[in-house]
Amino acid sequence: MDKFIKRTGFMVVCCLLNIAAMAQGGNSNDSTDFMRSNGKIYVVITVAAIIITGLFLYLVSLERKIKKLERE
Numbered sequence: 001m002d003k004f005i006k007r008t009g010f011m012v013v014c015c016l017l018n019i020a021a022m023a024q025g026g027n028s029n030d031s032t033d034f035m036r037s038n039g040k041i042y043v044v045i046t047v048a049a050i051i052i053t054g055l056f057l058y059l060v061s062l063e064r065k066i067k068k069l070e071r072e
Contacts, residue, residue, distance in 0.1 A: 005060060012056060016049075 004063070008056070012052065
């Protein structure tokens with residue numbers, strides 16, 4: 001169980017770092033520039049991070065419940 005959580009957490013962190021690195025590329029779109037100029041890109045990133053964190057926490061709690069049921 002602990003290995004699973006550590007591996008999953010590591011993969012999530014690596015994916016988020018990869019996305020952050022790609023977001024800093026030199027290619028610029030009109031929509032991206034528009035969102036950056038209004039500061040809305042940060043809202044989008046924050047909402048995406050909250051959703052991913054919520055899904056991860058849900059999976060961890062579900063795993064704990066399943067583990068508890070298996071012990072019974």
